Amino acid sequence: MPMDDGVGLVQAQTLHFDQPLSLECDATLPAYDLAYETYGSLNADASNAILICHALSGDHHAAGRYSPEDRKPGWWDNCIGPGRPIDTNRYFVVCSNNLGGCGGSTGPASTNPATSRPWGPDFPMVTVGDWVRSQARLAEALGISCWHAVIGGSLGGMQALEWSIRYPDRIRRAVVVAAAPKLSAQNIAFNEIARHAIRSDPRFHDGRYLEHDAVPGVGLRLARMLGHITYLSDDGMRARFGRDRRADQARFNFDVEFEIESYLRYQGESFVNRFDANTYLLMTKALDYFDPAQAAGDDLAAALAPASARFLVVAFSSDWRFSPKRSREIVQALLANKKQVSYLEIESDFGHDAFLMPIPLYHRALSGFLEAPA
Amino acid sequence: MPMDDGVGLVQAQTLHFDQPLSLECDATLPAYDLAYETYGSLNADASNAILICHALSGDHHAAGRYSPEDRKPGWWDNCIGPGRPIDTNRYFVVCSNNLGGCGGSTGPASTNPATSRPWGPDFPMVTVGDWVRSQARLAEALGISCWHAVIGGSLGGMQALEWSIRYPDRIRRAVVVAAAPKLSAQNIAFNEIARHAIRSDPRFHDGRYLEHDAVPGVGLRLARMLGHITYLSDDGMRARFGRDRRADQARFNFDVEFEIESYLRYQGESFVNRFDANTYLLMTKALDYFDPAQAAGDDLAAALAPASARFLVVAFSSDWRFSPKRSREIVQALLANKKQVSYLEIESDFGHDAFLMPIPLYHRALSGFLEAPA
Numbered sequence: 001m002p003m004d005d006g007v008g009l010v011q012a013q014t015l016h017f018d019q020p021l022s023l024e025c026d027a028t029l030p031a032y033d034l035a036y037e038t039y040g041s042l043n044a045d046a047s048n049a050i051l052i053c054h055a056l057s058g059d060h061h062a063a064g065r066y067s068p069e070d071r072k073p074g075w076w077d078n079c080i081g082p083g084r085p086i087d088t089n090r091y092f093v094v095c096s097n098n099l100g101g102c103g104g105s106t107g108p109a110s111t112n113p114a115t116s117r118p119w120g121p122d123f124p125m126v127t128v129g130d131w132v133r134s135q136a137r138l139a140e141a142l143g144i145s146c147w148h149a150v151i152g153g154s155l156g157g158m159q160a161l162e163w164s165i166r167y168p169d170r171i172r173r174a175v176v177v178a179a180a181p182k183l184s185a186q187n188i189a190f191n192e193i194a195r196h197a198i199r200s201d202p203r204f205h206d207g208r209y210l211e212h213d214a215v216p217g218v219g220l221r222l223a224r225m226l227g228h229i230t231y232l233s234d235d236g237m238r239a240r241f242g243r244d245r246r247a248d249q250a251r252f253n254f255d256v257e258f259e260i261e262s263y264l265r266y267q268g269e270s271f272v273n274r275f276d277a278n279t280y281l282l283m284t285k286a287l288d289y290f291d292p293a294q295a296a297g298d299d300l301a302a303a304l305a306p307a308s309a310r311f312l313v314v315a316f317s318s319d320w321r322f323s324p325k326r327s328r329e330i331v332q333a334l335l336a337n338k339k340q341v342s343y344l345e346i347e348s349d350f351g352h353d354a355f356l357m358p359i360p361l362y363h364r365a366l367s368g369f370l371e372a373p374a
Numbered sequence: 375m376p377m378d379d380g381v382g383l384v385q386a387q388t389l390h391f392d393q394p395l396s397l398e399c400d401a402t403l404p405a406y407d408l409a410y411e412t413y414g415s416l417n418a419d420a421s422n423a424i425l426i427c428h429a430l431s432g433d434h435h436a437a438g439r440y441s442p443e444d445r446k447p448g449w450w451d452n453c454i455g456p457g458r459p460i461d462t463n464r465y466f467v468v469c470s471n472n473l474g475g476c477g478g479s480t481g482p483a484s485t486n487p488a489t490s491r492p493w494g495p496d497f498p499m500v501t502v503g504d505w506v507r508s509q510a511r512l513a514e515a516l517g518i519s520c521w522h523a524v525i526g527g528s529l530g531g532m533q534a535l536e537w538s539i540r541y542p543d544r545i546r547r548a549v550v551v552a553a554a555p556k557l558s559a560q561n562i563a564f565n566e567i568a569r570h571a572i573r574s575d576p577r578f579h580d581g582r583y584l585e586h587d588a589v590p591g592v593g594l595r596l597a598r599m600l601g602h603i604t605y606l607s608d609d610g611m612r613a614r615f616g617r618d619r620r621a622d623q624a625r626f627n628f629d630v631e632f633e634i635e636s637y638l639r640y641q642g643e644s645f646v647n648r649f650d651a652n653t654y655l656l657m658t659k660a661l662d663y664f665d666p667a668q669a670a671g672d673d674l675a676a677a678l679a680p681a682s683a684r685f686l687v688v689a690f691s692s693d694w695r696f697s698p699k700r701s702r703e704i705v706q707a708l709l710a711n712k713k714q715v716s717y718l719e720i721e722s723d724f725g726h727d728a729f730l731m732p733i734p735l736y737h738r739a740l741s742g743f744l745e746a747p748a
Binding site: 024025026124125182183184185186188189190192193195196197199200201202218221222225226228229232234237238240241242243250252253254257258259260261264265268281285288289291320 | 398399400498499556557558559560562563564566567569570571573574575576592595596599600602603606608611612614615616617624626627628631632633634635638639642655659662663665694
């Protein structure tokens with residue numbers, strides 16, 4: 001464990017919810033578990049709680065390590081901890097695994113009580129709205145009636161936005177990073193190809209791969225490789241990998257030849273070992289469906305009218321998955337409502353991945369926004 | 375057949391070459407066929423011949439129809455024909471299927487004389503340089519000692535560029551459309567995922583699928599769907615498909631839901647029926663390897679020094695596969711050599727696909743450039 005160990009050792013917890021949850025797809029989950037972690041201490045009036053919402057392939061393990069031998073800390077460890085932008089000396093930080101996930105919350109790999117077999121493809125489709133409602137119940141269980149802030153990047157930012165609309169009285173600040181008010185056709189196209197790759201893998205078995213003791217690894221690997229193209233910028237890839245070859249000469253075969261190929265294959269491989277294919281399908285559909293303006297006549301400003309939180313919207317110059325233009329749509333809709341919003345567009349070569357990076361300006365903006373009175 | 379039938383009915387031809395061809399990968403093809411088509415008539419001094427080079431998934435059928443019932447004409451029919459920008463009343467137009475292709479030229483699906491079985495994965499890797507040398511032999515066979523112009527879009531533009539370097543005395547004009555002097559890491563990444571999809575399809579059988587009477591359709595379909603994302607622009611997709619659903623309501627299942635999904639699946643499916651997977655692998659590697667500057671110390675200007683053709687370089691504003699920036703690299707290198715070059719950057723929402731579209735400004739520039747004295 002490094003010297004500067006942030007929140008140090010952490011433990012995941014699980015809460016069981018017995019009250020049925022009606023989902024937007026019209027199905028009802030009779031009961032479910034939410035896995036979550038907390039860092040820091042809740043103060044006496046429960047006014048210092050921050051909810052972190054995770055993105056497509058994230059989970060509730062946002063900071064710290066499970067053991068001193070742990071090779072990697074949580075996915076946002078550089079941002080959460082004592083003295084870090086989301087300062088655990090001041091805030092009580094909560095991060096839960098989304099419903100339908102594969103990190104411990106009830107999802108497709110969990111047992112369906114109706115059949116005593118894994119849910120698999122029968123797990124109902126969950127939406128950003130469903131997640132937010134399940135997180136609201138978690139807040140109640142933890143005694144948090146109003147979040148100091150709800151924070152998320154990418155799909156996590158969409159959850160923060162949804163929180164601000166759905167529960168305006170229960171969120172004082174919303175931080176929406178590298179997100180969009182809805183997916184573009186191109187975004188949906190990438191998701192569709194990822195899903196197609198998974199679902200056409202012969203080992204997918206119509207989603208019942210667990211019962212066949214199989215893993216649709218070919219499809220999941222392709223989905224992840226494709227995802228990584230959209231997380232990095234062209235310039236960032238050029239800077240990091242260029243056209244560097246692993247050998248001096250052209251090989252004239254199909255082995256890994258360029259560094260970028262090696263990177264993608266590695267990323268694909270390690271994802272297969274940690275992520276569930278049905279969960280990936282669900283998360284990408286939740287992304288496709290997210291469109292808070294739809295119910296308000298395709299008017300985003302009208303959709304955001306109920307919000308009362310203070311907003312920080314952050315975008316990164318080289319993010320082409322959810323470009324600054326998409327963030328500015330959110331900002332414009334907030335301004336049209338005369339909401340309090342700060343917008344920060346950060347120069348970065350990291351592409352969409354920038355939202356996970358310890359970029360000083362980004363981190364300073366985050367801590368400043370959290371400290372300022374709401 | 376429509377009223378304005380362009381070049382009308384055409385027939386593919388095949389030339390057999392007995393002289394062995396040494397390839398850049400060090401293998402030698404003992405003999406090979408090139409399939410090609412011609413439109414218009416060669417004049418007495420053979421000075422009016424134009425070579426069209428095709429892109430990744432193209433072939434030698436650039437214009438006309440094979441029968442009156444033919445549903446679709448050749449891939450660049452809107453540009454080639456009597457009175458069209460590449461005017462067959464004036465020019466003798468030649469288009470050949472690249473070596474390694476699947477349109478009639480010798481390729482992986484051809485019989486390997488050494489084994490009497492399909493070449494399959496044993497077909498040697500071919501490069502842009504190899505193609506140009508095989509096209510030079512075709513020119514000799516047709517009695518064309520100097521092309522009026524060599525024209526290509528995308529991978530075809532790379533061939534035009536290679537022609538200008540390798541055979542400066544045999545090409546008076548080079549038209550390089552929507553191309554790049556070499557692939558970026560992101561370009562290579564897309565190719566790698568496409569190859570990975572094909573090669574990890576269980577029906578690929580290590581490239582010997584023909585002998586197994588199989589088609590790696592899952593992988594080829596994914597490769598094509600992915601390709602189409604890179605051919606269209608984000609804005610163009612939005613204009614054409616938006617987030618339009620095929621049904622009013624969210625389905626909450628994995629059926630085709632958005633129009634863009636339907637489009638991609640259709641494109642993927644029809645590609646499987648017409649294209650060979652091993653050819654796709656070869657063509658993407660030829661793209662990855664293309665880098666004429668490499669042999670000149672990574673100095674593109676030095677690489678282009680031998681060229682004596684007049685150049686027209688065309689790029690399209692929304693092309694993010696080979697963006698205008700990449701075309702300007704070519705233009706700068708030509709200007710550094712004081713070569714004659716015209717550069718045209720066209721506003722278009724069509725993305726990379728724009729190079730196939732009948733955009734008036736583009737077509738006028740093309741015909742004007744071809745008519746002007748070299």
